[in-house]
Amino acid sequence: MSLVVLGLNHHSCPVSVRERFAFAEARVPAALQLLRQSSISDEVVILSTCNRVEIYAATSLEPSKAFAALKDFLVTCHDYRDPLTDEIYTLSEPQSLYHLFKVAAGLDSMVLGETEIFGQLKKAYNLALQNGHTGKELNKAFQRAFNVAKHIRSSTSIQRGSVSIGSVAVELAEKIFSQLSDRDVMVIGAGDTSEKTARALLSRGARGIIVTNRSHERAVLLAQDLGGRAIQFDQWAAEFEEVDIVISSTSAPHYILDRIKLEPLMKIRRNRPLLLIDIAVPRDIEPEVNFMENVFLYNIDDLQAIADDYLKQREEEVGRCEQIIREKAAGLLANPTSNYPRPEVRPAYNSR
Amino acid sequence: MSWFSDRHLFLLAVVVYGLSTTYSVFLWRKGFRRDDHVNYLLLLGAFSLHTSAMFLRGFRLNHCPVSNLYEATTFASWSIVATYLALGLWPRLRFLGAFASPVLFGIGVFALMPSLDAPPHAINSQVSSVWTSVHAALLSLAYGAFGLSSVAAVMYLTQEHNLKLHKLQAIFSLLPPIQRLEAVVGRLLLSGFVLLTVGLALGAFALAHMPHPQAYRGSPKIVWSAVVWLLYLSLIIMRWKFAQGGRRFALGAIGSFVFVLLTFWGTNALDALHNP
Numbered sequence: 001m002s003l004v005v006l007g008l009n010h011h012s013c014p015v016s017v018r019e020r021f022a023f024a025e026a027r028v029p030a031a032l033q034l035l036r037q038s039s040i041s042d043e044v045v046i047l048s049t050c051n052r053v054e055i056y057a058a059t060s061l062e063p064s065k066a067f068a069a070l071k072d073f074l075v076t077c078h079d080y081r082d083p084l085t086d087e088i089y090t091l092s093e094p095q096s097l098y099h100l101f102k103v104a105a106g107l108d109s110m111v112l113g114e115t116e117i118f119g120q121l122k123k124a125y126n127l128a129l130q131n132g133h134t135g136k137e138l139n140k141a142f143q144r145a146f147n148v149a150k151h152i153r154s155s156t157s158i159q160r161g162s163v164s165i166g167s168v169a170v171e172l173a174e175k176i177f178s179q180l181s182d183r184d185v186m187v188i189g190a191g192d193t194s195e196k197t198a199r200a201l202l203s204r205g206a207r208g209i210i211v212t213n214r215s216h217e218r219a220v221l222l223a224q225d226l227g228g229r230a231i232q233f234d235q236w237a238a239e240f241e242e243v244d245i246v247i248s249s250t251s252a253p254h255y256i257l258d259r260i261k262l263e264p265l266m267k268i269r270r271n272r273p274l275l276l277i278d279i280a281v282p283r284d285i286e287p288e289v290n291f292m293e294n295v296f297l298y299n300i301d302d303l304q305a306i307a308d309d310y311l312k313q314r315e316e317e318v319g320r321c322e323q324i325i326r327e328k329a330a331g332l333l334a335n336p337t338s339n340y341p342r343p344e345v346r347p348a349y350n351s352r
Numbered sequence: 353m354s355w356f357s358d359r360h361l362f363l364l365a366v367v368v369y370g371l372s373t374t375y376s377v378f379l380w381r382k383g384f385r386r387d388d389h390v391n392y393l394l395l396l397g398a399f400s401l402h403t404s405a406m407f408l409r410g411f412r413l414n415h416c417p418v419s420n421l422y423e424a425t426t427f428a429s430w431s432i433v434a435t436y437l438a439l440g441l442w443p444r445l446r447f448l449g450a451f452a453s454p455v456l457f458g459i460g461v462f463a464l465m466p467s468l469d470a471p472p473h474a475i476n477s478q479v480s481s482v483w484t485s486v487h488a489a490l491l492s493l494a495y496g497a498f499g500l501s502s503v504a505a506v507m508y509l510t511q512e513h514n515l516k517l518h519k520l521q522a523i524f525s526l527l528p529p530i531q532r533l534e535a536v537v538g539r540l541l542l543s544g545f546v547l548l549t550v551g552l553a554l555g556a557f558a559l560a561h562m563p564h565p566q567a568y569r570g571s572p573k574i575v576w577s578a579v580v581w582l583l584y585l586s587l588i589i590m591r592w593k594f595a596q597g598g599r600r601f602a603l604g605a606i607g608s609f610v611f612v613l614l615t616f617w618g619t620n621a622l623d624a625l626h627n628p
Binding site (some may be wrong): 171174176293 | 511515516518520522523527529530531532535595596597598599600
């Protein structure tokens with residue numbers, strides 16, 4: 001019996017295709033059952049996330065026959081009738097094992113080295129385990145995959161640093177302020193990125209949040225969602241005395257904050273440090289304000305450059321990670337009879 | 353081992369300060385990305401040698417070794433490294449060592465100039481008392497605190513510069529947040545000012561008990577001390593009353609200490625009361 005993988009992901013097809021093959025969580029047990037009953041595979045795990053849909057199967061069929069049957073199952077199951085070219089990939093041993101290990105370690109993720117996939121993979125495995133669809137082969141492969149992912153996380157820098165705008169903003173705030181727990185954040189313009197950035201700051205302990213937007217209703221909704229308070233758009237300057245971090249993302253065609261406006265506000269704030277995060281395009285804040293004392297202005301390009309540099313550092317680690325994966329996979333393939341303890345069956349919601 | 357004096361021990365300490373300075377260059381080049389244990393240990397070793405040198409001198413003189421320029425200088429630099437070692441217990445403030453070691457090395461080399469280690473002048477013996485020893489010791493500690501505050505101010509300016517220019521080093525380095533650095537500069541400066549005030553008050557008290565104290569009214573060292581006291585007082589007032597923190601405060605702390613460094617020995621040389 002060997003491990004085969006069939007699936008599609010963000011590398012092989014766009015979201016418009018991926019979404020048509022996605023399995024709703026409630027449908028997964030039935031799909032697993034169908035696959036087992038169809039005698040394509042003896043053991044099976046389905047991983048379905050926003051970036052990938054993959055079937056991991058231990059089968060005694062010839063890989064080519066197994067792939068044809070699995071593809072047919074996937075297409076039929078989702079009633080997909082459009083032509084398919086290279087969207088669906090198939091992997092047999094040892095590539096299937098490498099792939100599983102890479103997925104677990106976040107090396108195959110859209111954001112290199114991210115850890116969310118580890119939890120999603122564990123959840124998918126636990127669901128199959130709970131329903132009795134895994135056996136000796138998949139238990140061994142998945143448990144080794146989880147161990148390898150942990151080993152890679154602890155022994156390489158693949159997960160070091162911030163690769164999103166929100167987390168870079170948090171890091172910057174932590175380089176300026178002694179602590180975030182006594183800092184207030186103002187969000188000017190309730191956009192998606194500003195919301196994520198504000199959430200990241202709140203999750204790291206920022207004290208409070210003030211939201212303002214040209215549409216006051218939207219500001220109220222976001223403020224409620226973030227546990228802050230909303231103010232009218234023409235009042236944001238009056239609240240400036242209290243805030244230390246400003247995230248601006250309005251769609252204004254001109255600067256809403258310039259040096260002339262900020263100078264008196266800084267005096268009111270007694271020149272306390274002020275972090276301005278301008279994620280609007282066109283920019284909301286005049287670049288000149290960065291020359292003012294105790295004012296630190298970062299625009300979307302500055303934040304992206306930092307995130308990209310972290311990503312570059314992660315990419316430099318990929319070679320080391322792949323070497324670890326090859327060694328661990330070779331170890332598993334060389335000793336297929338090694339006994340892994342039967343995993344404990346846990347409820348799926350405990351899997352992360 | 354009669355040839356081996358406290359000056360030799362101090363020389364060894366200066367050599368280790370030199371090693372620490374060289375190592376600091378690597379830390380700067382690497383962008384302060386790894387914890388700074390090595391430099392901390394180097395400065396701890398130098399501190400042990402430095403302290404032993406001061407103890408030897410103190411036991412030989414049978415009083416606190418602050419009776420000439422060499423001793424006052426070594427005492428001031430000793431207080432810088434002692435305060436650094438205490439602050440360096442917080443991992444992120446440990447990098448202060450990379451900024452402090454060039455200052456310690458420079459002061460150490462200067463202190464080793466033979467002419468600074470002269471025996472006390474007759475007039476000094478005349479005013480010698482416990483009060484004058486405490487006066488000199490407190491002032492040395494005050495200058496040590498000012499020295500370290502200026503070192504922290506350089507660290508502040510480095511990090512502020514990196515943040516302002518969006519340098520990646522600002523994020524990747526393990527330097528503390530600039531607000532904490534500003535607080536460290538402020539606290540060291542305030543501690544130094546309190547020590548300076550008490551030290552100068554004790555000096556005035558000792559002077560008042562000398563015969564003809566009015567003869568020293570226009571003494572360059574006394575005028576200079578009043579100027580230094582006013583300089584630091586104005587810095588403190590500017591910070592707390594007029595919210596002049598950040599870069600200007602850091603530049604003020606560095607400028608004031610540079611002024612002290614450049615004029616301390618000169619005013620001593622001009623002054624009969626303090627010149628050995």
